[in-house]
Amino acid sequence: MAAKDYYAILGVSRGVAQEDIKKAFRKLARKYHPDVNPGDKAAEAKFKEINEANEVLSDKEKRAKYDKYGDNWQHAEAFEKAGGGQYQQQPSGNPFGGGFEYQQAGGGFGSEDLGGIFDQILRGGGRRRPHRGQDVDYETDISLEEAWHGTSRTLAMQGIKPEKLEVKIPPGVTTGSRVRLAGKGGEGSGGGPKGDLYLVVKVLPHARYERKSDDLYITIDVPLTAAVLGGEVAVPTIKGTKLALKIPPETQNGRTFKLTGQGMPHLGKTGYGDLIARVNVLLPKNLTEKEKALFTDLAALRPEA
Template sequence: MDFKDYYQTLGIAKSASAKEIKQAYRKLARKHHPDVNPGDATSESKFKDITEAYEVLGNAETRRKYDELGANWRQYEQAPGGPGGGANPFGSGWPFGDGRWTVNMGGAEARAGGAGDPFSDFFHTFFGGAHEPQRRRAPRNKGRDVEQSIDLTLEEALHGVQRRFSIATRGQARTVDVKIPPGVSDGSRVRIAGEGEAGVGGAAAGDVFLRVRIAEHPKFRREGRDLHTPVDVALTTAVLGGTVEVPTLEGPSLTLKIPPATQPGQVFRLKGQGMPGGRSHGERGALYATVTIEVPRRLSDEQREHYEALAEIERPGKSGRKKRRARSNA
């Protein structure tokens, strides 16, 4: 049998004290115990190795023989008159093969045997009930989460809405009341706790996530908490100034003052007329109104006459200002 470096197995120096050996063993045993890693053959093998290493190094007498004889220490243990009257505690390479085993923890021994589970009994003895893993019981797995979509209008996203929603889980359709908070955005997810697939072994059920889809609005475009909308301004109002009505998502329009010489594409900000946001949903964004100049498609005779007069005035070399100056000089 190949020589096993038990110091390397426990990750300690050959000069390690009994306390350091014990600490190293406890740390590794917690990590690789089969009850902590069910079904993991690598961890179980590692656990066997570190337990074997501690059984030797944790006992002052066997450690001394191991240090003095190196690879031959097992033969010493098996020789007639050797410790244990010729009994080889590691003859099989694994000390717990007969179902009865003893581990020394610096004076304290843990003994188990028979039909019990040595791993669980061992773990309870040395790490206490607070750290005892669940023993040989059905796995507990949280239920699967379910994701569905929900369609909203922009107005519903503004105010929030309560819907009765059909959810298909656990092989059947169910209806639940869903409260959508104000200010949800397109693509966001609303969580309904415990309404997903049932858990396994008594574990909690999964959750339902509703992915929000907000329909495009004919008048408003959303950017975060802000809304954008075009506002038509008559040509004369843009030139001379005046007022226009700006629609809002909540319904009532607002009166907006247009200063003289307003240009196409000019943007006016209406504070607090956007979407709610923030933790309290009380902080609302703004509504941005972008000016579009409304050019009349049809003109009355009187309007045409005035526009023609204006065009005559604005014609190069024939401005009304120059004519007035000429008359005043006369």
């Protein structure tokens, strides 16, 4: 089987930066994606080849080993561990390495041991231990209303087998909440299992409410007359309803009222936080002459101390 040049597959030079590898992969993945080329077996094979190349070159550790050992870097690493020697990629090959030449690195095996070591590798005894794939974080923004009701997001997963995943986001999540999808992360190596995918939530700021834990805070405007004499105002809730709040006489600016159970759901539990309404007393504008006269009379009745 001909050796694969992952750099050539992605159309980049050997010393290219990691960011350029990402750009090249994305460009080619879009071009050869099965959804763009339905029924095209050649495009499907090319897409798999691109993914394989990206999986190695986008990982700094794997890329370094590939640069050192070449196409058979996994077997070469196992051979080095087994005998203390090193593989070096050479233009001329030998009967064992398919283009690789073994060089002794002190304290390793002699030439008489080569056949046995390679037999072990070919039988699988020299393979790397199975390693679990990396966990992957995927960030998503949601509104405060979505955090109250619960919502979902559909993720388009790229890879050898592209798929779409619908992720349920439960009510009550906060910024930093993580929703786990087991086995949907990075590919494992050496037969190891895939990692997990985590949907990391960011709850966007709201124009009306401020959130503290599971409590919500809102500022409500109260006319001066209602603050002085008492009255009633409507308080909007995150659910979209309105609640009547009685304002007692002589309510001061900045006073707060608690509406129990009108806040955010407790994540994974029953019950809700509270809605805290803070009073903002509105002073009248554009007073008529009669109104000014009344305030003048009031000022005379209540002179400042």
